[in-house]
Amino acid sequence: MLLEQLINGLTLGSIYAIVALGFTLVFGVLGIINMAHGEIFMIGAFIGVLVTSVLGLPLWIAFIAAIAVTALLGYMLERIALRPLRGKQGVSHLAPLISTIGVSILLENLSHHIFGAGNHPFRNSFAEIQIQIGSITIYIVQILIFVISIALMLILSYWLSKTKAGKALRATAENLETASLLGVNTKRTITTTVIIASALGGIAGILVGMAFNSVNPQMGLSMGLKGLAIIILGGMGNVKGAMAGGLLLGVAETMIVAYGDSGYRDAVAFITIIFVLLLRPQGLFGKNTSEAGR
Amino acid sequence: MLKVKGIETFYGKIQALKGVSLEVEQGQVVTLLGANGAGKSTTMKTISGLLKPKHGTVEFLGENITGLRPDQLLRKGIALVPEGRAILSTMTVMENLEMGAYHRSDKNIKKDIEEVMEQFPILKERSEQLGGTLSGGQQQMLAIARALLSKPKLLLLDEPSMGLAPLIVADIFKMIREIKAAGTTVLLVEQNAKQALKVADYGYVMETGKVIINGEAKDLLEDARIVEAYLGKKSS
Numbered sequence A: 001m002l003l004e005q006l007i008n009g010l011t012l013g014s015i016y017a018i019v020a021l022g023f024t025l026v027f028g029v030l031g032i033i034n035m036a037h038g039e040i041f042m043i044g045a046f047i048g049v050l051v052t053s054v055l056g057l058p059l060w061i062a063f064i065a066a067i068a069v070t071a072l073l074g075y076m077l078e079r080i081a082l083r084p085l086r087g088k089q090g091v092s093h094l095a096p097l098i099s100t101i102g103v104s105i106l107l108e109n110l111s112h113h114i115f116g117a118g119n120h121p122f123r124n125s126f127a128e129i130q131i132q133i134g135s136i137t138i139y140i141v142q143i144l145i146f147v148i149s150i151a152l153m154l155i156l157s158y159w160l161s162k163t164k165a166g167k168a169l170r171a172t173a174e175n176l177e178t179a180s181l182l183g184v185n186t187k188r189t190i191t192t193t194v195i196i197a198s199a200l201g202g203i204a205g206i207l208v209g210m211a212f213n214s215v216n217p218q219m220g221l222s223m224g225l226k227g228l229a230i231i232i233l234g235g236m237g238n239v240k241g242a243m244a245g246g247l248l249l250g251v252a253e254t255m256i257v258a259y260g261d262s263g264y265r266d267a268v269a270f271i272t273i274i275f276v277l278l279l280r281p282q283g284l285f286g287k288n289t290s291e292a293g294r
Numbered sequence B: 001m002l003k004v005k006g007i008e009t010f011y012g013k014i015q016a017l018k019g020v021s022l023e024v025e026q027g028q029v030v031t032l033l034g035a036n037g038a039g040k041s042t043t044m045k046t047i048s049g050l051l052k053p054k055h056g057t058v059e060f061l062g063e064n065i066t067g068l069r070p071d072q073l074l075r076k077g078i079a080l081v082p083e084g085r086a087i088l089s090t091m092t093v094m095e096n097l098e099m100g101a102y103h104r105s106d107k108n109i110k111k112d113i114e115e116v117m118e119q120f121p122i123l124k125e126r127s128e129q130l131g132g133t134l135s136g137g138q139q140q141m142l143a144i145a146r147a148l149l150s151k152p153k154l155l156l157l158d159e160p161s162m163g164l165a166p167l168i169v170a171d172i173f174k175m176i177r178e179i180k181a182a183g184t185t186v187l188l189v190e191q192n193a194k195q196a197l198k199v200a201d202y203g204y205v206m207e208t209g210k211v212i213i214n215g216e217a218k219d220l221l222e223d224a225r226i227v228e229a230y231l232g233k234k235s236s
C-alpha cells in the first residue's frame, strides 16, 4: 500500500519536476518568472487530446505535435512578449512578468474558446493496462511517465553540463555580459532556452493527460503555481532543485491524499514553501549568495 | 590596428565619454591611464561592444566595427577582460577555460587548454573547482588565460592588477610582457601608472571623459604632469 502510493507520488512528482525545469531554465537566463508556462503546458495537453482522442492517432505523434506546437509558442513568447521589453530604457523590470501574465490569459481564453470549458478525456490504448506484483498494482502508464520524465531530466542534465550549447546557457544564466564577451550570442541562447522550456511544458502536458485522463483549460493555472512553488522550494534557477523539489512535492501530495485529508492536497505545496522559506530562504539547493540579484 | 575616433558614450542622460580618440598599432602595448571615473572602463566597454557610442566610430583592421555586439567582435579578434574579472563563478575552472574557446571550432582547443594549464599550474590543480572559489589573483590569471584561449588579435585588459598583492601584480605584468612577446596587441587600463608605462609602448591619459595627454610611454614616464598626478608618490 505504502509502496503503491510512493509509486503514484513519484509519477506525479516526475511530471511536476518537468514543469518546474521549464520554469527554472527561463528564470535562470532571464531572471523572470514565466507566468505563461502553465498555460503552455495546458496547450500541450490539449494537443495530446486532439491527436489521440479526436484524430485517433498514436501517442508518439501526440508527443511530437505537442513538442512542435509548444516550442513554437515559446519562440513567439520570446519574440513578441519578452524581447521587445528587454534592455529598453524606462521599462520596469516587472514588465516582462506582466507580459507573460498577459500571454497566459490569452492562451487560457483561446483554449476555452476553441475546446470549450470542462474536462476532455485523454484516451490512449494502454491506459488501463496494469501489472500485479504481489499486492501492488502498477499501471503501465505510470512506468512510462516515470521513464520519460527521468530520461528527460538525464538528457537535460547531460546537455547542460557537457555540451557547448548547455555551457553557453549556464554562462548566460550566470552573467549575460560575460557570456557575450566570451562569444555567446546571448539573444539566440535566450530564445533557445525559452523554446526548450516551453517544449518541456508541452511534454508535461501530455504526461498529465496520460496520468489523469482529463484535460481542461484551467489546468494551467494550478500547475503553474505548483511549478512556481517547486522552484522556490528547490532554489530559483537551480536545475537539481527543480527535479528534487518536483519529486518531493509529488510524493507529499500523494501521501496527504492517501493518509490524510485529500482536501489539503493543493495546500501541501504552499505550506511546504512557507516552511522552506522560513528555514532556508534560498531554497533547498540554492546558494547563500543571491543569484537572483540580476 | 584599432582606431577609435571621437566616441561619445552615454549612460542614460549622463555623458561618460566626450569624444575620445585613440589608436593602437599592431604588436604594441598601449596603456590608458586616468583617475577614478575618468571613463577608462567606459572606453573599453565601448570598444568591446558592451556599450554603443552615440557618436564616433571604432575601426579595427580597417573595418568599421561600431555598434557590433561583443560576440561578433570576439570573432573578429577583440577580447576584453573586464574590470572585476568576470569569472563564471558557478562553473569550474576547466569550464571557464572551455568557454574561452567557445567561438572556436578548430582541433587545437584541447591542446591549447593543456598548454595554458602548463603555464599556470594553479589552474591545472584547481581545474575541477568552481571559478568562484579561486583567490583574486588566481581569478585574474584565469580571466586572462580564458581570454587568450579565444586567440585574440587585440586583448583589452581593464585594471588587471586591481586589488592584488604586489607580488601578484608583478606576475600580472610579467604575463603582459609575455603576451606582447607572443605577438598579441594589448590595450591596458591601469591605475598602476608607473608599471603600466614601463611595459607600454604608447600611453593615453584620460580625464572626465576626454583624452588630455598622449605620447610615447617612455616620454610619459618623464612628463611632469604625469609624474605629479600619477607617479608622484616618492615622498611617502
Ligand SMILES: Nc1ncnc2c1ncn2[C@@H]1O[C@H](COP(=O)(O)OP(=O)(O)OP(=O)(O)O)[C@@H](O)[C@H]1O
Pocket (backbone or CB within 6 Å): B011, B014, B016, B034, B035, B036, B037, B038, B039, B040, B041, B042, B043, B083
Ligand atoms: N552604469 C553606469 N551608470 C551611470 N553612470 C556610470 C555607469 N558606469 C560608469 N558611470 C559613470 O561614467 C563615468 C566613467 O566611468 P568609468 O567606469 O568609465 O570610469 P573609470 O575611468 O573606469 O574609473 P575607475 O578607475 O574607477 O574604474 C563615471 O563618472 C561614472 O560615474
Ligand SMILES: [Mg+2]
Pocket (backbone or CB within 6 Å): B040, B041, B042, B083, B158, B159
Ligand atoms: Mg574602470
